[in-house]
Amino acid sequence: MATDKQVKLRIENLSLSFGGVRALIDVSLDVRDNEILAIIGPNGAGKTCILNCISGFYKPQRGEIHYNGQTITRMRPDKVAALGLARTFQNIELYTGLTTQDNLMAARHVLMKQNFLSGALYFGWAHKEEIEHRKTVEDIIDFLEIEPIRKKVVGVLPYGMRKRVELGRALALEPKVLLLDEPMAGMNLEEKEDIARFIIDVFEGQGATYPNTPVLRDGITCIILVEHDMGVVMDIADRIIVLDFGRKIAEGTPAEIKSNPEVIKAYLGQAV
Amino acid sequence: MGLPCGTHNYTYDQDMAIMRTKTHWALLVALLVLLFTFPLYSGGYLLSVANLIGITVIAAIGLNILLGYCGQLSIGHAGFIAVGAFTSAVLTNVLGLPFLVGLIAAGFMAGFIGLLFGIPSLKVKGFYLAIATIAAQFIIIWVINHLKITGGFVGIAVPYASIGGLVFDSEASMFYLIMVIAVICTFFAKNLARTRVGRAFVAIRDNDLAAEVMGINLFYYKLLAFFIGCFFAGIAGSLMAHWIGFMNAEQFSLMESILYIGMIIIGGLGTALGPILGVIFIRLMQQGMMFVAPTIEAAFPALPAGFATGLAPMLFGLIIILFLILEPRGIAHRWMLFKSAYRLWPFSY
Numbered sequence: 001m002a003t004d005k006q007v008k009l010r011i012e013n014l015s016l017s018f019g020g021v022r023a024l025i026d027v028s029l030d031v032r033d034n035e036i037l038a039i040i041g042p043n044g045a046g047k048t049c050i051l052n053c054i055s056g057f058y059k060p061q062r063g064e065i066h067y068n069g070q071t072i073t074r075m076r077p078d079k080v081a082a083l084g085l086a087r088t089f090q091n092i093e094l095y096t097g098l099t100t101q102d103n104l105m106a107a108r109h110v111l112m113k114q115n116f117l118s119g120a121l122y123f124g125w126a127h128k129e130e131i132e133h134r135k136t137v138e139d140i141i142d143f144l145e146i147e148p149i150r151k152k153v154v155g156v157l158p159y160g161m162r163k164r165v166e167l168g169r170a171l172a173l174e175p176k177v178l179l180l181d182e183p184m185a186g187m188n189l190e191e192k193e194d195i196a197r198f199i200i201d202v203f204e205g206q207g208a209t210y211p212n213t214p215v216l217r218d219g220i221t222c223i224i225l226v227e228h229d230m231g232v233v234m235d236i237a238d239r240i241i242v243l244d245f246g247r248k249i250a251e252g253t254p255a256e257i258k259s260n261p262e263v264i265k266a267y268l269g270q271a272v
Numbered sequence: 273m274g275l276p277c278g279t280h281n282y283t284y285d286q287d288m289a290i291m292r293t294k295t296h297w298a299l300l301v302a303l304l305v306l307l308f309t310f311p312l313y314s315g316g317y318l319l320s321v322a323n324l325i326g327i328t329v330i331a332a333i334g335l336n337i338l339l340g341y342c343g344q345l346s347i348g349h350a351g352f353i354a355v356g357a358f359t360s361a362v363l364t365n366v367l368g369l370p371f372l373v374g375l376i377a378a379g380f381m382a383g384f385i386g387l388l389f390g391i392p393s394l395k396v397k398g399f400y401l402a403i404a405t406i407a408a409q410f411i412i413i414w415v416i417n418h419l420k421i422t423g424g425f426v427g428i429a430v431p432y433a434s435i436g437g438l439v440f441d442s443e444a445s446m447f448y449l450i451m452v453i454a455v456i457c458t459f460f461a462k463n464l465a466r467t468r469v470g471r472a473f474v475a476i477r478d479n480d481l482a483a484e485v486m487g488i489n490l491f492y493y494k495l496l497a498f499f500i501g502c503f504f505a506g507i508a509g510s511l512m513a514h515w516i517g518f519m520n521a522e523q524f525s526l527m528e529s530i531l532y533i534g535m536i537i538i539g540g541l542g543t544a545l546g547p548i549l550g551v552i553f554i555r556l557m558q559q560g561m562m563f564v565a566p567t568i569e570a571a572f573p574a575l576p577a578g579f580a581t582g583l584a585p586m587l588f589g590l591i592i593i594l595f596l597i598l599e600p601r602g603i604a605h606r607w608m609l610f611k612s613a614y615r616l617w618p619f620s621y
Contacts, residue, residue, distance in 0.1 A: 055485050081487030093482035095475045097542065106471040110487035116496060119467035120460040126467050127288075134284045173486060 005032040008222045014063035016049055023049045025246040036203055036223045038237035045243040047226040048090055051179050055087050056080040082110045086175035088166045090182045096155035100165050103154055104137040107172035137172055139213040144168045160191045174215040177222045184229055196232050276615055311444035319443040325555045326450035327511050332547035333461045334504025335532050340542035341465055342497035343477025344393050345401050348408030349532045352502040354524035355412055356382040356509025358422045361430045361519050371433040378510035379503040386502025393494045409526050416521040427520030430513045446515050462544040473497055538595050540602025549603040
């Protein structure tokens with residue numbers, strides 16, 4: 001793994017409020033290349049709000065978000081996605097009527113070029129493009145071990161599988177930055193371990209195993225993880241940012257966070 | 273859904289193909305032969321019913337793209353068909369342009385009017401969008417009734433369709449014209465549904481929030497769905513005008529719009545087969561009622577006058593309710609179940 005840690009995504013003085021509720025207050029943070037950044041904090045601390053601001057779903061009142069030297073604050077969500085930021089959701093937001101395979105294919109949308117005319121004619125160009133993208137999608141299906149549910153409509157899948165399909169859909173977009181919103185919520189230990197393994201594997205890249213799928217071959221070098229499971233966070237994150245009531249109260253390596261009195265106070269109510 | 277016994281996928285090409293076996297091709301050819309030889313062994317009445325079904329299928333395919341795939345409820349579909357019908361009527365009758373120009377222009381005109389009434393879909397959905405599109409129904413019909421060029425309340429005569437020297441002046445010739453276009457429309461709709469744009473439509477229907485975050489431009493694709501859906505309606509309207517030969521805005525009532533929604537619900541929302549099956553079912557039921565109603569009225573003189581005419585809408589309502597309760601995924605789903613059961617027989621799974 002390379003050691004350079006360039007800033008990939010910079011959030012400056014972000015403030016977001018809904019009427020009288022101040023969801024984020026003056027939050028600044030850097031997301032660097034070659035790191036898994038975890039954002040933790042009690043429920044309602046504003047973790048998901050940060051992700052929603054990054055993906056363009058919320059429009060913050062103040063502050064800016066820069067990605068690769070470009071300001072993406074208040075940009076339309078589909079344009080942010082086209083820049084290479086993909087995410088998963090806390091409450092699974094899949095296309096319930098489509099199969100697993102089509103959910104992943106739908107995420108290839110920004111990478112495909114056919115329009116409604118070539119699609120309607122199908123034979124020739126659109127067909128070739130479909131097969132091309134199908135290959136990548138199959139690599140991702142293979143990587144996530146979801147072959148048996150490839151042709152199943154996702155609405156009927158069990159929770160753990162749907163979470164995995166959602167991760168696959170985010171990967172199918174071939175993002176440069178991956179935002180994961182509680183990828184392990186509501187899972188048992190085994191499922192959590194699986195997902196943690198997938199996240200680390202994606203981060204590190206799989207090299208020659210998937211030579212034709214850049215997103216799996218080279219990995220995604222910048223991952224933001226929002227998670228409640230402290231064990232997982234401490235194990236896989238390189239850096240942790242702690243939010244409480246919309247404010248950033250701590251930032252540092254897992255070891256630093258563990259012993260930070262502010263963090264302990266926020267989680268347990270008082271300094272131990 | 274299983275494949276026929278002994279069929280295996282070795283390439284993605286095979287996996288994506290619709291026609292997998294020789295039997296599939298044989299059945300397709302047989303169906304097309306059966307369809308296009310239909311005028312040879314059927315009379316005028318049956319042919320006119322078939323023509324009505326063909327035209328309705330084209331419009332229903334459009335509504336299926338809009339409602340079934342993209343999830344945008346439109347209760348103004350008959351209005352958009354009317355736009356197509358009158359565009360074609362005015363262009364061919366008043367301006368004397370050829371039929372093909374009228375046909376294409378009808379599609380585009382209905383598509384653009386559809387775009388206009390599709391704009392509210394960017395802000396509202398579900399019931400609220402339904403109300404907004406009802407406005408389309410009433411505004412369009414009002415405008416047609418009050419324009420001089422469309423013949424106002426009286427209506428407008430429409431010449432026979434003709435391509436080059438070929439004049440479609442009989443039911444049989446019209447049948448071929450309608451069916452060729454219906455087959456092309458079905459082909460387009462099926463391919464659209466299984467490629468990039470179709471997946472974007474379903475993504476918007478199933479989860480517009482996620483769709484937007486995953487890179488689908490809601491503004492563009494919702495309006496595109498309205499355009500394509502209404503384009504098909506316009507084509508159907510043009511064919512309707514040249515088939516009937518006289519257009520009056522009263523033919524495109526709100527009831528007709530609701531009927532279209534009923535058809536694709538009964539057939540199966542968001543399936544390629546759904547609109548075809550639903551249209552055949554409803555149109556045949558309507559025709560059946562015309563035969564049965566007088567008999568019922570004669571057999572039960574105690575019934576109030578007009579009971580038989582009211583029977584069709586009542587039956588229609590009953591059937592919709594029954595379908596929503598018993599088979600919300602429509603006849604197309606039943607057909608799929610039958611197919612997979614047939615393939616597995618005599619095993620249960």
